[in-house]
Amino acid sequence: MMKRVQYHRFGGLEELRLDDVPQPEPGPGQIRVRVRAAAANPMDWKIRRGEMKMLSGSRFPRGLGHDFAGVVDAVGPDTVRLKPGDEVVGVATIRAAGAFAESVIAEEKNSVLKAPSMAFEQAAALTLVAVTAWSGLVMRAQVRPGQSVFIAGCLGGVGRAAVQIARMRGARITGSCSAGGRDEALALGVSDVVDYQDFDAAGYPGLFDVVFDTAGKLSLSQCGGMLKRGGQSLHIVPTFAKMIGSLFSPRRRLVFGNPTPESLASIAEAGERGQLIPAIGRIVPLSEAIPALVELEMTGLPKGKLVVVPDQ
Structure with missing residues (x-):
């Protein structure tokens, strides 16, 4: 089992829960990533409110969060670039989401190796x-x-x-x-x-x-x-x-944030060179993610990216 921020129907902030859910298994072309950092985006609450259901679908429960950085701990069939132990950064699909969790499933094509010099928090905050x-x-x-x-x-x-x-x-x-x-x-x-x-x-x-x-x-x-x-x-x-x-x-x-291996690799290289640097406003553990998300959505604070990391 693992912890994941999720919701069981479209609606307001009161729908968010930190639940225990089964550890997911990667399917064909997918990887499972042990999350070291995940970042919030306005898209997260637009999806939760049901404003993007044509893209997200209406299957519940739904995880929250898309940007992640972490370590691959399992791969599904037909993966060709990444392997367990790789430090990666990527974007979960709109339909799957679920980056505010201890582990997330991602498409291999939407993930690349993290720049070695970038902290996990910086890499996650930069992605989408x-x-x-x-x-x-x-x-x-x-x-x-x-x-x-x-x-x-x-x-x-x-x-x-x-x-x-x-x-x-x-x-x-x-x-x-x-x-x-x-x-x-x-x-x-x-x-x-x-x-x-x-x-x-x-x-x-x-x-x-x-x-x-x-x-x-x-x-x-x-x-x-x-x-x-x-x-x-x-x-x-x-x-x-x-x-x-x-x-x-x-x-x-x-313009939509459609990641490709090429764009993600170029962004990672720019981050490595110090040409792309995110502004991080706050870093919180997963156990405090929901109060931090509530504050961000209601007040717009903090300025800069909200980043969620594992509990110590």
């Missing part, structure tokens, strides 16, 4: 946000040296990763955040910092090759007005208008 930013800036927009990128929400989880990836790609970065985050954004690599409360998209006509709305606050028309000819806007909050808009114009792209 960096995969999302990488999917947008590298795989979708193919950002190149000398291009101009606007990142809305540049100090959020995805926004912070996007700034660092855009900087790696040689782009010039403008970003929006709170006035109090200005110095932090400049230190991260943002050249021009905009207070999001005073931001007016009309003041930036046709200036950017890429507009990446990681905060979900900009409309399609605002983003379009900020783009150069041939530019692209990227969106991680899939509103109805943005889903429809992305169907009719290659300049508008919805």
Whole structure:
């Protein structure tokens, strides 16, 4: 048996339980990982509330959490890259989830070797946000040296990763955040910092090759007005208008955190080189995960990633 944070129906925070469940067994192409660290993402509570059931399915009980780092302790048939004893980082699937646990089942294709110099906590905190930013800036927009990128929400989880990836790609970065985050954004690599409360998209006509709305606050028309000819806007909050808009114009792209071995390996290498560093706000043991998740969802605190580690 093992401990796992899970819920038995869609709903509010009161549905969360820390239960004893049977130790899972990996199937074909899967690995079982002894979790050393797992990180929270807004997607976790959106799924728990039932807002993503088209993707997550409605099977219960459901585990919580997707980002993990740990040590492989069992492999299923048809695994080819990883073996017991490997230190890995990865993302559990939306349907399976379950990273806030003593062990998690993951697809081998969604897991790679952890960079040796990165702590498990850092590796787990980086995974999904960096995969999302990488999917947008590298795989979708193919950002190149000398291009101009606007990142809305540049100090959020995805926004912070996007700034660092855009900087790696040689782009010039403008970003929006709170006035109090200005110095932090400049230190991260943002050249021009905009207070999001005073931001007016009309003041930036046709200036950017890429507009990446990681905060979900900009409309399609605002983003379009900020783009150069041939530019692209990227969106991680899939509103109805943005889903429809992305169907009719290659300049508008919805971005999802779809991990691949290649993107995960590139992210791990960037982490090893110190080019991708997550902001960790709090680290708690698994036994205290539910109160910490409640506080995070209700208050937005702490700033930075919430990381869950095994009980000592």
